[in-house]
Amino acid sequence: MELTRQLVNVETGSPDEAGCLLFIDGRLVAVFVQLGLEHNSGLAGKWFLEHAFGSMDKNDQPIFDDLEAAESWVTARLSA
Amino acid sequence: MLALSKDDDRVPPRDRGEARQNSPGRPRSGAVAGNGIPATAHSLAAERDRLVKKLDSIGSLTDEERAALRELPLEVRLLGDGEDIVRDGDRPSKCCLVLDGFVCRYKLLQDGKRQILSFHTPGDIPDLQSLHLRTMDHSIGALAVSRLGFITHQDLRALIGRFPDLGNLFWRDTLIDAAIFREWMVGLGRRNAHQRIAHMLCEMALRFEGVGLAHDHTYPMPVTQAEMADALGLTLVHVNRVLRDLRLMEMVRMESRTVSILDWDRLVALGEFDPTYLHQD
Numbered sequence: 001m002e003l004t005r006q007l008v009n010v011e012t013g014s015p016d017e018a019g020c021l022l023f024i025d026g027r028l029v030a031v032f033v034q035l036g037l038e039h040n041s042g043l044a045g046k047w048f049l050e051h052a053f054g055s056m057d058k059n060d061q062p063i064f065d066d067l068e069a070a071e072s073w074v075t076a077r078l079s080a
Numbered sequence: 081m082l083a084l085s086k087d088d089d090r091v092p093p094r095d096r097g098e099a100r101q102n103s104p105g106r107p108r109s110g111a112v113a114g115n116g117i118p119a120t121a122h123s124l125a126a127e128r129d130r131l132v133k134k135l136d137s138i139g140s141l142t143d144e145e146r147a148a149l150r151e152l153p154l155e156v157r158l159l160g161d162g163e164d165i166v167r168d169g170d171r172p173s174k175c176c177l178v179l180d181g182f183v184c185r186y187k188l189l190q191d192g193k194r195q196i197l198s199f200h201t202p203g204d205i206p207d208l209q210s211l212h213l214r215t216m217d218h219s220i221g222a223l224a225v226s227r228l229g230f231i232t233h234q235d236l237r238a239l240i241g242r243f244p245d246l247g248n249l250f251w252r253d254t255l256i257d258a259a260i261f262r263e264w265m266v267g268l269g270r271r272n273a274h275q276r277i278a279h280m281l282c283e284m285a286l287r288f289e290g291v292g293l294a295h296d297h298t299y300p301m302p303v304t305q306a307e308m309a310d311a312l313g314l315t316l317v318h319v320n321r322v323l324r325d326l327r328l329m330e331m332v333r334m335e336s337r338t339v340s341i342l343d344w345d346r347l348v349a350l351g352e353f354d355p356t357y358l359h360q361d
Binding site: 012013014016035038039043048061063 | 315320324
């Protein structure tokens with residue numbers, strides 16, 4: 001399982017625009033967006049699962065401290 | 081305190097649900113939790129009158145019926161923010177009238193996620209159904225410090241026996257309750273995040289107005305963004321983004337636990353809000 005990241009800007013209709021595409025073996029599995037300062041101080045700077053693809057539950061959109069934690073979560077879900 | 085501001089996402093929805101479910105010291109059985117702090121006679125009279133106002137807003141009452149509603153025996157209790165009033169599986173012998181504060185019906189999923197099913201203003205009796213459906217199939221909790229008046233099923237039955245038209249009016253109230261659920265179902269299934277929030281804010285404006293607690297489309301709404309997310313099937317992040325948009329578009333201002341709808345017509349258009357389902361006629 002090869003993980004690759006690609007930093008992008010995402011149009012979310014809000015100031016949250018710094019995003020990261022996560023690929024596994026060249027296939028897009030998740031889009032994360034870094035939450036901006038308009039969110040409360042506990043959330044600003046964290047990474048929100050803006051959209052998941054494949055077998056992941058689309059109703060589950062957690063927030064992670066960093067991209068490493070986000071990647072671990074995705075790989076755990078996809079390996080389950 | 082609670083307010084619809086960005087600082088209010090204190091507790092993630094999932095954690096909050098688990099905290100409620102597992103919180104120590106809470107009575108697990110029985111219909112009532114709380115401290116039993118009484119209201120003053122004056123404030124209680126005004127609060128009691130909200131049931132009269134509520135029923136007046138959805139039907140018509142005679143003077144005798146109004147008097148009987150005001151004299152209904154109430155066991156008044158004060159509940160803290162987040163306290164449960166009655167829980168899924170309970171078999172209550174009383175209904176609760178919201179005298180002051182803000183209350184919701186909700187369902188907890190096994191993984192701790194919470195779906196809020198409805199919001200309730202003062203004047204509402206959110207578990208009126210327990211008069212006929214013995215076992216609770218959902219929970220009811222306070223979303224702010226709330227004063228509740230518990231009415232025994234026995235007293236309610238006696239009231240309806242004396243005034244059958246009140247029974248019809250309570251029936252009408254539960255039918256309107258069902259109409260509100262249908263409208264929420266449409267929202268959860270088919271409306272986008274902006275529409276859901278706009279629709280809910282319009283609905284609550286008219287419901288608070290019905291009990292005399294909204295003026296110029298300004299009303300108390302002590303819910304956090306996390307609670308709005310749980311009610312509308314959205315994430316905290318999306319609720320925050322939409323509320324920011326509504327503020328920037330100068331449609332809604334939310335501060336100090338108060339919602340002010342600044343541009344009613346635009347908010348109604350955005351939410352495709354048609355108040356027919358509230359049957360306030």
